[in-house]
Amino acid sequence: MRRRTFVSVAGGSLAALSGCLGNGGENGNGNGGNGDSTDTRDATETEDGGTATPVEDPTITIATYDSFVDGEDPVGPWLKSEFEAEYDATVEFRTPSSGINQYIQRAQQGAEIDVDLYVGLNVDELIRIDEQLDSALFDSLDGEIDGSDRVRDELRFDPDGRAIPYDTGYISLVYDEREVTPKTFEDLTDSENAGELIVQNAQQSDPGVAFLLWTIHEFGADGYLDYWSDLQDNDVRVLGSWDDAYNAYLNEEASMVVSYSTDQVYYGDQPRHQVGFLNDQGYAQPEGMARFADAPNPDAARELMEFMLRPDVQGVIAQKNVQFPAVADADLDEEFDAVAHVPPEPVTFGYDELAGNLDGWIEAWARQIVG
Incomplete structure (x- = not known):
């Protein structure tokens, strides 16, 4: 998904199809498609006479807590800006008033969960999920997220590898x-x-x-x-x-x-x-991020999780979220180290x-x- 051109090919070869297309997620306005609309964007002719229509960049929807996106210099808007500058994707945030309970209730009702990631999950909430739901709310991503092997062992709180710590x-x-x-x-x-x-x-x-x-x-x-x-x-x-x-x-x-x-x-x-x-x-009290099992854009969500574990990004998350990074090699300045006490x-x-x-x-x- 990093700065690639997304194309869907009709009447021609599939060789031009590249990038992480997800599984038919949300459009750029954050609204799920109904499958009946006609794409009116300009099509281009491929070398073998087919047509190629640009595919809209995926929108990654993150559910999180208020202070992640609001307040004085929160980390959420910075994360959105930096990720969108480097990747062909849009990031949107939701801050449900009942937190993870909203998605537990939707899962119990069999309702659609049109969100890709939950950021801010802790072990207490994970236990509540497992006690109240019979089916998986989140994907098990153990070993699938580049950089997750750098997360400090003492911060890992999910034995099933669904929640990946990003700070503590x-x-x-x-x-x-x-x-x-x-x-x-x-x-x-x-x-x-x-x-x-x-x-x-x-x-x-x-x-x-x-x-x-x-x-x-x-x-x-x-x-x-x-x-x-x-x-x-x-x-x-x-x-x-x-x-x-x-x-x-x-x-x-x-x-x-x-x-x-x-x-x-x-x-x-x-x-x-x-x-x-x-x-x-x-x-x-480590915080984790987890991808919903029915995420509209699972590949894009995975790349965002990997982005959040990069040493440079970890350093900014720690400083803006006023927490400690989840990885040992985060880029932190000396001033932070001097006043953040372990x-x-x-x-x-x-x-x-x-x-x-x-x-x-x-x-x-x-x-x-x-x-």
């Missing part, structure tokens, strides 16, 4: 060093820090789920609720989303908030934007550990903490 975050604390110095989980329950911690609701927020899982990793399935009871006794504040929690922190309603270890990429090394790794740990001991739960357990852990937490 590490959940940590962000704190005001003038007020608190959190070093351990026990520090958060110390009476001196009463009312100073803001967390997200694990029923509504990815960082909220990650912090909950971090406490389960630390205290075990039999002990995490006791730890959360101690947090409650110390007046922990549970707000809905990351935005809710972080805005409250920016308004100085508390001295600690659960957030990401890349906080200083945006705010710099300021007293109120210190990164805290409890027990020298941070919870890894925990001494990254921890996480894998697919097999979460499958069959995640929903129960969240439900038990919700009954005690927000119920």
Whole structure:
């Protein structure tokens, strides 16, 4: 698909047909064709007397989350511009309000899914897909994506090779060093820090789920609720989303908030934007991209996935998405390395550990903490 001429040949040889034509996907307006339209574009005569009609470039439709395409200098528009400049394709984005749930529901209803890629998939959502659907929502691409062998092994979270990591975050604390110095989980329950911690609701927020899982990793399935009871006794504040929690922190309603270890990429090394790794740990939260099983343009989607794993592109994705790259050879500048902090001991739960357990852990937490 890279800067090739697409032609469909009528009444002549097939030798001129080149490039990745997909499987009859969307037109340049993002609307699927009905198969009945007549192509009115100018046809050219081939050497053997047939006719060749230019084929419209494919449109790759990506479903993702809001901040990937909106906000201050998001990565999505840059990705679209750079890919379209190098490849004969158009990139369009959709940001469904219910995220991956929209496509789970459509699959359950047998409805068409006219999207090629989902960008922003995590292990929690992958487990939800597998628990709720009997048929495959995404293709298994293990070994088919050039560059996927360069993805760091510790970030791979899909045993079936459907979700390919493209970046990762590490959940940590962000704190005001003038007020608190959190070093351990026990520090958060110390009476001196009463009312100073803001967390997200694990029923509504990815960082909220990650912090909950971090406490389960630390205290075990039999002990995490006791730890959360101690947090409650110390007046922990549970707000809905990351935005809710972080805005409250920016308004100085508390001295600690659960957030990401890349906080200083945006705010710099300021007293109120210190990164805290409890027990020298941070919870890894890789994000993946996956191609829908019925993608209108599967070959074009594959090339976009490969593009996103290139070292130069990985460097820009990391900096604009304020996350860490998924590959070890990403092109990153020294300034990013200086302010983006990797925990001494990254921890996480894998697919097999979460499958069959995640929903129960969240439900038990919700009954005690927000119920």
